[in-house]
Amino acid sequence: MQILRTPLVHNFPVAAEDQAVPKARRLVLQVVRDWGLPLPDETLDETALLSSEVIANAVRHAAGPCDVTVRWTGLRLRVEVTDTAPRLPSPRTHALYAESGRGLMLVASLAAAWGTTPTATGKVVWFEMTPPATPTAALDELAS
Template identity: 55%
Template sequence: MLLYTTERSPRGFRVPAMAGEVSRARRRVVAIARDWQLPLDEEYLQDLELLASEVITNAVEHTEGTSIVCVRWTGVRVRVEVSDGDPCELIPAVSGPDEESGRGLLLVTSLAASWGTHPHREGKVVWFEIGPAVVPVAAAKVEFSAGCRHARDDASSGGEQRVLARLGA
């Protein structure tokens, strides 16, 4: 039994390392979720936009190359993955009360149902999920196919990057 249809294939796009591209990228993430007509209320979509902005901003500000954003539907949550070319481990900053930056990962930790980071051969991937904090047992096993760094633009959502979800072990 499938938890969702495979027509919600992952969508990926590139984000040049320019500050002006962050707002366009975060709006694109939300547009993808809206296009899929997911069962997420407006509060989740606002959190999705805020957290996408934070994670994409980190990639743009702290790397010199293009980042890749991949948006997936797990059957329960929206998962956003941002790949960049910086292999350095992501360490949350400690900000003072008068500082204007350094709170992005605190927001991600507070609002995301889950989040994390992992290395890949060209840098790292930072990901987060928005949706219910408790995942139904039936949705606990989710397999992801091809990696985001190979994602093509939205216009070409080929079958080679399908997300498969199945029940059981």
């Protein structure tokens, strides 16, 4: 499997409305598929789940629309959600049967990396996914 090393970026706004999250999730996946990135279905499914989580948080907690940026760095897929809420999110511990509050725990456990960055008008919440190691890369890692 050859890894596409060329950086790619796609940005789109997300309205603060009922169907915004599923629409935005589908658009993230469509962008990734259109780029032909070397990501297996499992990674795409996880990307969809994590995109839903961070976009839903932005739609729920920010006053107004947010922006989503999908970025291929050449090594990782990065999804960034920019909103106007100044409070930075942090994973919380919830009761076993709580109906919400587990989103960032999912992001932390499934993403290769994630974080938040304050901005002048709010924040950016981002996560990164990596393609699986190619057999050659795995052999090189074992040899070192």
